Amino acid sequence: MTVTHRLATAGVVALIVCGGLAVRAQDGVVARVDGKTITEADMRLAETEIGSDLGSLPDGTKRRVLLEFLIENQLFADAAEKQRLSTGTGFDERMQYWRRRALRDVYFDKSVKDTVNDAETKRFYDQQVGALKPEDEVRARHILVEGKDKARELFQKILHGADFAALAREHSKDPGSKDQ
Incomplete structure (x- = not known):
């Protein structure tokens, strides 16, 4: 099966799966691509990766786009595996980079996010707002006349x-x- 054909199939699968996103299995499986599962955890990770690009899309549309992203990701990964692209210098360098990035993210989540609570955040916000000087408000009006x-x-x-x-x-x- 060609990559193009698989992507077309993935699009159909995505439409079918998106229709049933409201009813999820207890194990958090959102979709399956060639027997490989896409889970709610995958959806959350994808949202951290591309969520800012989705702007203020409605939640249902955002979920559909994230799922399509993950399905395409899996299909391309499968195609790369079949071509034995998972070995070699280029792949190993990328894996090292992504490992470091994943470790950084996990470290940040554990050490930084957990140390700042909502009360501290609100107190900091209130201090910053309190330090701002109010700006003068000007209301301009005019009368347009000839001469x-x-x-x-x-x-x-x-x-x-x-x-x-x-x-x-x-x-x-x-x-x-x-x-x-």
Whole structure:
């Protein structure tokens, strides 16, 4: 079976499996690809890898994309195994890199994430927000008129207490500011 054919088959399998994602086996198996299981744990790992690329997709769509990613991953891995690409310098170097990265991630999860609790996080956040200086708020309004003479006339009226909004409604050529 060619890789293209297997990918097409995987697409069909993904559609079938996605339809049944709501009903999962107790062992956390989400799908099977050529007898190999894809689990909820695999889904979580895939989300840490590509989840930020999925943005704010709805949860159902995100799960479908993650599952398709994992199915394609498995199919390509199977194809590489069949071509005996799992040995050699290039493969070994990548495995060393991914091992170091996995160890770093596990270490971080265990030592760093576990040492910071929600209360400390909230306290730090509150301190940072408290340290921020409030910015001045400015509300700009304008009256669009033709000619400097008309602008000066309206400006003098405003300086002497005339209602800005009333003058804008009556004199402004800008329909957006005229109605405010």
